[in-house]
Amino acid sequence: MKTIKCMMDHLYWADERILHALEEGEIKNKELLKLVRHVAVAEQVWLSRLQGKGSTQYSLWEEAEELASIRTMFEQNAEQYRTYIAGLEESELDVMIDYTNQSGVPFQTSVRDILLQVLLHGQYHRGQINRALRIESAEPVQVDYITFARLK
Structure with missing residues (x-):
């Protein structure tokens, strides 16, 4: 459980660093924003499944007009995942979750x-x-786990 909690802390940290880099670079590239939004929505999809809810209401590849709305999604995701992880016991990690993917195919x-x-x-x-940031002539941001670990 300790490793998963630490890796989730890295996820929140890395998401924040990417958002900050996008804001600093004043990125307006619609395809790049679409990819960033995809990451946020995928986090929501999986959390919904972990909570035993459906996920068909989520659109994984929708365009995003502004970074502020994506930031809000990431902030809400972090809050909800923290709550979920805080209530999770080690013994629950191997519990099987039944869900249907975005195409309607059932999985466990x-x-x-x-x-x-x-x-x-x-x-x-x-x-x-990060690669897209470089193409946009913006500075890529360090999001490697080891960078996060060195800050602890």
Whole structure:
């Protein structure tokens, strides 16, 4: 449980650093904002599934007009994940969750694997976002786990 909690803290930290870099660079690139929004919405989708709720109301690849609304999503995600993780016992990590994906296909996945998906999915896309920042002539931001760990 300690490792997952620490990795989730890294996720909140990395999300915040990416948002800050986008704000500082005054990025308006619609495709880049769409990708950032995708990360936020994917976090919501998986949390909804962990909570036993449906996720079909979420649109994973919708355009975003402004960064402020994406920031709000990330802030709400962090708050809700912190609450979820705080109430989670080690023994619950292997509980299987039944859910339907965005295409309506049923799956069953452990809480542990869902949380790892959230963590790894975000890291993957943060790499893409950093590459896009460089293309936009903005400064990429360091979001590696080791950088986070050195700050603790």
